[in-house]
Amino acid sequence: MSKTLHHGLxxxxxxxxxxxxxxxSELADAVGVHRTVAxxxxxxLEAHQLCRRDHQRRIVLGTGLVSLAEPVQQDLRALARPILDELAETTRATAHLLVREGATRMRALMVVEPRGALVHVSxxxxxxxxxxxxxxxxxxxxHGPYREGERPAVTEARARGYAVTTGEVIPAVTxxxxxxxxxxxxxxVSIGISVFEYTGLDELGTTVVRAATALGELLG
Incomplete structure:
Protein backbone atom coordinates (compact mmCIF):
# COMPACT_ATOMS: atom_id res chain seq x y z
CA MET A 1 0.00 0.00 0.00
CA SER A 2 1.25 3.49 -0.86
CA LYS A 3 1.63 5.43 2.39
CA THR A 4 1.57 8.77 0.56
CA LEU A 5 -1.64 7.95 -1.29
CA HIS A 6 -3.12 6.58 1.92
CA HIS A 7 -2.43 9.86 3.74
CA GLY A 8 -3.81 11.90 0.84
CA LEU A 9 -7.05 9.93 0.88
CA SER A 25 -1.69 21.87 11.25
CA GLU A 26 -5.08 20.44 12.16
CA LEU A 27 -4.96 18.16 9.13
CA ALA A 28 -1.46 17.00 10.07
CA ASP A 29 -2.66 16.09 13.57
CA ALA A 30 -5.78 14.34 12.24
CA VAL A 31 -3.86 12.24 9.72
CA GLY A 32 -0.81 11.67 11.93
CA VAL A 33 1.89 13.22 9.75
CA HIS A 34 4.35 16.11 10.11
CA ARG A 35 3.04 19.54 9.12
CA THR A 36 5.50 19.70 6.22
CA VAL A 37 4.15 16.42 4.84
CA ALA A 38 0.57 17.62 5.24
CA LEU A 45 -4.59 17.82 -3.88
CA GLU A 46 -5.04 21.52 -4.69
CA ALA A 47 -3.32 21.01 -8.04
CA HIS A 48 -6.02 18.47 -8.92
CA GLN A 49 -8.85 20.68 -7.56
CA LEU A 50 -9.61 18.07 -4.88
CA CYS A 51 -9.27 20.64 -2.12
CA ARG A 52 -8.93 24.42 -1.89
CA ARG A 53 -8.43 27.24 0.61
CA ASP A 54 -11.41 29.32 1.66
CA HIS A 55 -11.36 33.04 2.46
CA GLN A 56 -9.92 32.25 5.91
CA ARG A 57 -7.17 30.09 4.36
CA ARG A 58 -8.69 26.96 5.81
CA ILE A 59 -8.59 23.81 3.70
CA VAL A 60 -11.94 22.56 2.36
CA LEU A 61 -12.95 20.02 -0.27
CA GLY A 62 -12.60 21.15 -3.89
CA THR A 63 -14.86 21.06 -6.93
CA GLY A 64 -12.73 18.42 -8.63
CA LEU A 65 -14.46 15.83 -6.47
CA VAL A 66 -17.75 16.63 -8.20
CA SER A 67 -16.45 15.54 -11.60
CA LEU A 68 -15.02 12.37 -10.06
CA ALA A 69 -18.33 11.53 -8.38
CA GLU A 70 -20.54 12.41 -11.35
CA PRO A 71 -20.18 9.08 -13.24
CA VAL A 72 -21.06 7.16 -10.08
CA GLN A 73 -24.11 9.35 -9.49
CA GLN A 74 -25.15 8.94 -13.12
CA ASP A 75 -25.07 5.16 -12.73
CA LEU A 76 -27.03 5.44 -9.49
CA ARG A 77 -29.63 7.70 -11.08
CA ALA A 78 -29.97 5.42 -14.11
CA LEU A 79 -30.56 2.37 -11.92
CA ALA A 80 -32.88 4.20 -9.53
CA ARG A 81 -35.07 5.97 -12.10
CA PRO A 82 -37.44 3.09 -13.00
CA ILE A 83 -37.70 2.10 -9.33
CA LEU A 84 -38.61 5.66 -8.32
CA ASP A 85 -41.08 5.93 -11.21
CA GLU A 86 -42.86 2.77 -10.06
CA LEU A 87 -42.77 3.86 -6.41
CA ALA A 88 -44.29 7.25 -7.23
CA GLU A 89 -47.09 5.71 -9.29
CA THR A 90 -47.80 2.88 -6.86
CA THR A 91 -48.06 5.17 -3.83
CA ARG A 92 -49.36 8.24 -5.69
CA ALA A 93 -46.73 10.20 -3.81
CA THR A 94 -43.51 12.05 -4.59
CA ALA A 95 -40.60 9.59 -4.51
CA HIS A 96 -37.03 10.61 -3.72
CA LEU A 97 -33.51 9.26 -3.65
CA LEU A 98 -31.25 10.77 -0.98
CA VAL A 99 -27.51 10.29 -0.57
CA ARG A 100 -25.34 10.87 2.46
CA GLU A 101 -22.98 13.81 2.03
CA GLY A 102 -20.13 13.78 4.51
CA ALA A 103 -20.84 12.87 8.10
CA THR A 104 -23.79 15.12 8.83
CA ARG A 105 -25.76 15.99 5.69
CA MET A 106 -28.22 14.41 3.27
CA ARG A 107 -28.69 15.55 -0.33
CA ALA A 108 -31.70 14.91 -2.58
CA LEU A 109 -30.19 13.33 -5.69
CA MET A 110 -33.46 12.53 -7.49
CA VAL A 111 -37.09 13.57 -7.07
CA VAL A 112 -39.90 11.91 -9.07
CA GLU A 113 -43.42 13.31 -8.88
CA PRO A 114 -46.45 11.06 -9.52
CA ARG A 115 -48.27 11.53 -12.81
CA GLY A 116 -51.95 12.33 -12.52
CA ALA A 117 -52.09 12.86 -8.76
CA LEU A 118 -54.39 15.74 -7.84
CA VAL A 119 -52.08 16.92 -5.04
CA HIS A 120 -48.47 16.00 -4.36
CA VAL A 121 -45.34 17.32 -2.65
CA SER A 122 -42.90 19.19 -4.88
CA HIS A 143 -29.39 0.93 9.52
CA GLY A 144 -26.39 1.14 11.86
CA PRO A 145 -26.02 -0.10 15.43
CA TYR A 146 -27.65 1.57 18.42
CA ARG A 147 -25.97 4.81 19.48
CA GLU A 148 -26.12 6.11 23.04
CA GLY A 149 -28.53 9.05 23.12
CA GLU A 150 -29.95 8.47 19.63
CA ARG A 151 -33.37 9.90 18.78
CA PRO A 152 -36.36 7.66 19.54
CA ALA A 153 -37.27 7.98 15.85
CA VAL A 154 -34.02 6.18 14.96
CA THR A 155 -34.71 3.36 17.42
CA GLU A 156 -38.26 3.01 16.13
CA ALA A 157 -37.08 2.96 12.50
CA ARG A 158 -34.56 0.22 13.30
CA ALA A 159 -37.31 -1.97 14.75
CA ARG A 160 -39.83 -1.14 12.02
CA GLY A 161 -37.49 -1.37 9.02
CA TYR A 162 -38.34 2.10 7.72
CA ALA A 163 -38.38 5.65 9.09
CA VAL A 164 -41.31 8.06 9.43
CA THR A 165 -41.03 11.78 10.23
CA THR A 166 -43.42 14.70 9.86
CA GLY A 167 -42.59 18.35 9.31
CA GLU A 168 -38.83 17.96 9.83
CA VAL A 169 -37.67 18.94 6.34
CA ILE A 170 -40.79 20.48 4.78
CA PRO A 171 -43.57 21.81 7.07
CA ALA A 172 -46.66 19.56 7.26
CA VAL A 173 -45.06 16.93 5.00
CA THR A 174 -44.57 13.34 6.15
CA VAL A 189 -28.43 5.95 0.14
CA SER A 190 -32.11 6.01 1.05
CA ILE A 191 -35.33 5.78 -0.94
CA GLY A 192 -38.55 7.31 0.28
CA ILE A 193 -41.80 9.11 -0.40
CA SER A 194 -43.19 12.45 0.76
CA VAL A 195 -46.91 12.94 1.39
CA PHE A 196 -49.19 15.56 2.91
CA GLU A 197 -51.22 12.89 4.68
CA TYR A 198 -51.26 9.14 4.63
CA THR A 199 -53.34 6.09 5.43
CA GLY A 200 -52.11 2.54 5.58
CA LEU A 201 -48.65 3.34 6.98
CA ASP A 202 -47.60 -0.31 7.13
CA GLU A 203 -48.46 -0.81 3.46
CA LEU A 204 -46.60 2.34 2.39
CA GLY A 205 -43.61 1.39 4.53
CA THR A 206 -43.51 -2.10 3.04
CA THR A 207 -43.65 -0.65 -0.48
CA VAL A 208 -40.78 1.73 0.27
CA VAL A 209 -38.67 -1.07 1.77
CA ARG A 210 -39.34 -3.19 -1.30
CA ALA A 211 -38.11 -0.38 -3.57
CA ALA A 212 -34.96 0.16 -1.46
CA THR A 213 -34.22 -3.56 -1.50
CA ALA A 214 -34.65 -3.70 -5.29
CA LEU A 215 -32.15 -0.87 -5.79
CA GLY A 216 -29.72 -2.50 -3.36
CA GLU A 217 -29.82 -5.69 -5.42
CA LEU A 218 -29.07 -3.75 -8.61
CA LEU A 219 -26.17 -1.91 -6.99
CA GLY A 220 -24.78 -5.14 -5.55
Whole structure:
Protein backbone atom coordinates (compact mmCIF):
# COMPACT_ATOMS: atom_id res chain seq x y z
CA MET A 1 0.00 0.00 0.00
CA SER A 2 1.25 3.49 -0.86
CA LYS A 3 1.63 5.43 2.39
CA THR A 4 1.57 8.77 0.56
CA LEU A 5 -1.64 7.95 -1.29
CA HIS A 6 -3.12 6.58 1.92
CA HIS A 7 -2.43 9.86 3.74
CA GLY A 8 -3.81 11.90 0.84
CA LEU A 9 -7.05 9.93 0.88
CA UNK A 10 -7.23 10.28 4.65
CA UNK A 11 -7.03 14.04 4.23
CA UNK A 12 -10.00 13.98 1.88
CA UNK A 13 -11.97 11.83 4.31
CA UNK A 14 -11.15 14.12 7.24
CA UNK A 15 -12.18 17.17 5.20
CA UNK A 16 -15.50 15.50 4.35
CA UNK A 17 -16.17 15.32 8.08
CA UNK A 18 -15.28 19.00 8.62
CA UNK A 19 -17.18 21.07 6.04
CA UNK A 20 -16.10 24.26 7.85
CA UNK A 21 -12.50 23.45 6.89
CA UNK A 22 -9.27 22.77 8.77
CA UNK A 23 -5.82 24.34 8.93
CA UNK A 24 -2.78 22.46 7.66
CA SER A 25 -1.69 21.87 11.25
CA GLU A 26 -5.08 20.44 12.16
CA LEU A 27 -4.96 18.16 9.13
CA ALA A 28 -1.46 17.00 10.07
CA ASP A 29 -2.66 16.09 13.57
CA ALA A 30 -5.78 14.34 12.24
CA VAL A 31 -3.86 12.24 9.72
CA GLY A 32 -0.81 11.67 11.93
CA VAL A 33 1.89 13.22 9.75
CA HIS A 34 4.35 16.11 10.11
CA ARG A 35 3.04 19.54 9.12
CA THR A 36 5.50 19.70 6.22
CA VAL A 37 4.15 16.42 4.84
CA ALA A 38 0.57 17.62 5.24
CA UNK A 39 1.47 20.83 3.41
CA UNK A 40 2.88 18.88 0.44
CA UNK A 41 -0.17 16.63 0.33
CA UNK A 42 -2.51 19.61 0.38
CA UNK A 43 -0.58 21.31 -2.43
CA UNK A 44 -0.86 18.16 -4.55
CA LEU A 45 -4.59 17.82 -3.88
CA GLU A 46 -5.04 21.52 -4.69
CA ALA A 47 -3.32 21.01 -8.04
CA HIS A 48 -6.02 18.47 -8.92
CA GLN A 49 -8.85 20.68 -7.56
CA LEU A 50 -9.61 18.07 -4.88
CA CYS A 51 -9.27 20.64 -2.12
CA ARG A 52 -8.93 24.42 -1.89
CA ARG A 53 -8.43 27.24 0.61
CA ASP A 54 -11.41 29.32 1.66
CA HIS A 55 -11.36 33.04 2.46
CA GLN A 56 -9.92 32.25 5.91
CA ARG A 57 -7.17 30.09 4.36
CA ARG A 58 -8.69 26.96 5.81
CA ILE A 59 -8.59 23.81 3.70
CA VAL A 60 -11.94 22.56 2.36
CA LEU A 61 -12.95 20.02 -0.27
CA GLY A 62 -12.60 21.15 -3.89
CA THR A 63 -14.86 21.06 -6.93
CA GLY A 64 -12.73 18.42 -8.63
CA LEU A 65 -14.46 15.83 -6.47
CA VAL A 66 -17.75 16.63 -8.20
CA SER A 67 -16.45 15.54 -11.60
CA LEU A 68 -15.02 12.37 -10.06
CA ALA A 69 -18.33 11.53 -8.38
CA GLU A 70 -20.54 12.41 -11.35
CA PRO A 71 -20.18 9.08 -13.24
CA VAL A 72 -21.06 7.16 -10.08
CA GLN A 73 -24.11 9.35 -9.49
CA GLN A 74 -25.15 8.94 -13.12
CA ASP A 75 -25.07 5.16 -12.73
CA LEU A 76 -27.03 5.44 -9.49
CA ARG A 77 -29.63 7.70 -11.08
CA ALA A 78 -29.97 5.42 -14.11
CA LEU A 79 -30.56 2.37 -11.92
CA ALA A 80 -32.88 4.20 -9.53
CA ARG A 81 -35.07 5.97 -12.10
CA PRO A 82 -37.44 3.09 -13.00
CA ILE A 83 -37.70 2.10 -9.33
CA LEU A 84 -38.61 5.66 -8.32
CA ASP A 85 -41.08 5.93 -11.21
CA GLU A 86 -42.86 2.77 -10.06
CA LEU A 87 -42.77 3.86 -6.41
CA ALA A 88 -44.29 7.25 -7.23
CA GLU A 89 -47.09 5.71 -9.29
CA THR A 90 -47.80 2.88 -6.86
CA THR A 91 -48.06 5.17 -3.83
CA ARG A 92 -49.36 8.24 -5.69
CA ALA A 93 -46.73 10.20 -3.81
CA THR A 94 -43.51 12.05 -4.59
CA ALA A 95 -40.60 9.59 -4.51
CA HIS A 96 -37.03 10.61 -3.72
CA LEU A 97 -33.51 9.26 -3.65
CA LEU A 98 -31.25 10.77 -0.98
CA VAL A 99 -27.51 10.29 -0.57
CA ARG A 100 -25.34 10.87 2.46
CA GLU A 101 -22.98 13.81 2.03
CA GLY A 102 -20.13 13.78 4.51
CA ALA A 103 -20.84 12.87 8.10
CA THR A 104 -23.79 15.12 8.83
CA ARG A 105 -25.76 15.99 5.69
CA MET A 106 -28.22 14.41 3.27
CA ARG A 107 -28.69 15.55 -0.33
CA ALA A 108 -31.70 14.91 -2.58
CA LEU A 109 -30.19 13.33 -5.69
CA MET A 110 -33.46 12.53 -7.49
CA VAL A 111 -37.09 13.57 -7.07
CA VAL A 112 -39.90 11.91 -9.07
CA GLU A 113 -43.42 13.31 -8.88
CA PRO A 114 -46.45 11.06 -9.52
CA ARG A 115 -48.27 11.53 -12.81
CA GLY A 116 -51.95 12.33 -12.52
CA ALA A 117 -52.09 12.86 -8.76
CA LEU A 118 -54.39 15.74 -7.84
CA VAL A 119 -52.08 16.92 -5.04
CA HIS A 120 -48.47 16.00 -4.36
CA VAL A 121 -45.34 17.32 -2.65
CA SER A 122 -42.90 19.19 -4.88
CA UNK A 123 -39.24 20.02 -4.18
CA UNK A 124 -36.03 20.26 -6.20
CA UNK A 125 -33.10 17.85 -6.34
CA UNK A 126 -29.95 19.19 -4.73
CA UNK A 127 -31.55 20.33 -1.50
CA UNK A 128 -29.63 19.35 1.63
CA UNK A 129 -30.54 18.92 5.29
CA UNK A 130 -29.15 17.40 8.46
CA UNK A 131 -28.90 13.62 8.60
CA UNK A 132 -30.56 13.88 12.01
CA UNK A 133 -33.72 15.35 10.50
CA UNK A 134 -36.13 13.80 8.01
CA UNK A 135 -36.94 10.21 7.21
CA UNK A 136 -34.10 9.71 4.73
CA UNK A 137 -31.37 10.47 7.24
CA UNK A 138 -33.16 8.67 10.08
CA UNK A 139 -33.38 5.55 7.89
CA UNK A 140 -29.60 5.58 7.35
CA UNK A 141 -28.88 6.08 11.04
CA UNK A 142 -31.26 3.24 11.88
CA HIS A 143 -29.39 0.93 9.52
CA GLY A 144 -26.39 1.14 11.86
CA PRO A 145 -26.02 -0.10 15.43
CA TYR A 146 -27.65 1.57 18.42
CA ARG A 147 -25.97 4.81 19.48
CA GLU A 148 -26.12 6.11 23.04
CA GLY A 149 -28.53 9.05 23.12
CA GLU A 150 -29.95 8.47 19.63
CA ARG A 151 -33.37 9.90 18.78
CA PRO A 152 -36.36 7.66 19.54
CA ALA A 153 -37.27 7.98 15.85
CA VAL A 154 -34.02 6.18 14.96
CA THR A 155 -34.71 3.36 17.42
CA GLU A 156 -38.26 3.01 16.13
CA ALA A 157 -37.08 2.96 12.50
CA ARG A 158 -34.56 0.22 13.30
CA ALA A 159 -37.31 -1.97 14.75
CA ARG A 160 -39.83 -1.14 12.02
CA GLY A 161 -37.49 -1.37 9.02
CA TYR A 162 -38.34 2.10 7.72
CA ALA A 163 -38.38 5.65 9.09
CA VAL A 164 -41.31 8.06 9.43
CA THR A 165 -41.03 11.78 10.23
CA THR A 166 -43.42 14.70 9.86
CA GLY A 167 -42.59 18.35 9.31
CA GLU A 168 -38.83 17.96 9.83
CA VAL A 169 -37.67 18.94 6.34
CA ILE A 170 -40.79 20.48 4.78
CA PRO A 171 -43.57 21.81 7.07
CA ALA A 172 -46.66 19.56 7.26
CA VAL A 173 -45.06 16.93 5.00
CA THR A 174 -44.57 13.34 6.15
CA UNK A 175 -41.60 11.36 4.88
CA UNK A 176 -41.40 7.55 4.78
CA UNK A 177 -37.95 6.20 3.88
CA UNK A 178 -35.83 3.06 3.96
CA UNK A 179 -32.07 2.61 3.65
CA UNK A 180 -30.78 1.01 0.46
CA UNK A 181 -28.89 -2.08 1.67
CA UNK A 182 -25.17 -1.61 0.90
CA UNK A 183 -22.94 -4.33 -0.50
CA UNK A 184 -20.77 -3.82 2.56
CA UNK A 185 -20.10 -1.15 5.15
CA UNK A 186 -22.45 1.68 6.08
CA UNK A 187 -25.64 2.54 4.21
CA UNK A 188 -25.28 5.84 2.31
CA VAL A 189 -28.43 5.95 0.14
CA SER A 190 -32.11 6.01 1.05
CA ILE A 191 -35.33 5.78 -0.94
CA GLY A 192 -38.55 7.31 0.28
CA ILE A 193 -41.80 9.11 -0.40
CA SER A 194 -43.19 12.45 0.76
CA VAL A 195 -46.91 12.94 1.39
CA PHE A 196 -49.19 15.56 2.91
CA GLU A 197 -51.22 12.89 4.68
CA TYR A 198 -51.26 9.14 4.63
CA THR A 199 -53.34 6.09 5.43
CA GLY A 200 -52.11 2.54 5.58
CA LEU A 201 -48.65 3.34 6.98
CA ASP A 202 -47.60 -0.31 7.13
CA GLU A 203 -48.46 -0.81 3.46
CA LEU A 204 -46.60 2.34 2.39
CA GLY A 205 -43.61 1.39 4.53
CA THR A 206 -43.51 -2.10 3.04
CA THR A 207 -43.65 -0.65 -0.48
CA VAL A 208 -40.78 1.73 0.27
CA VAL A 209 -38.67 -1.07 1.77
CA ARG A 210 -39.34 -3.19 -1.30
CA ALA A 211 -38.11 -0.38 -3.57
CA ALA A 212 -34.96 0.16 -1.46
CA THR A 213 -34.22 -3.56 -1.50
CA ALA A 214 -34.65 -3.70 -5.29
CA LEU A 215 -32.15 -0.87 -5.79
CA GLY A 216 -29.72 -2.50 -3.36
CA GLU A 217 -29.82 -5.69 -5.42
CA LEU A 218 -29.07 -3.75 -8.61
CA LEU A 219 -26.17 -1.91 -6.99
CA GLY A 220 -24.78 -5.14 -5.55
Missing amino acids: LILRVLSEHPQGLTV HRLVRT FRPGQTHSIERGSGGIALLA GISAAVPPRGGTAA
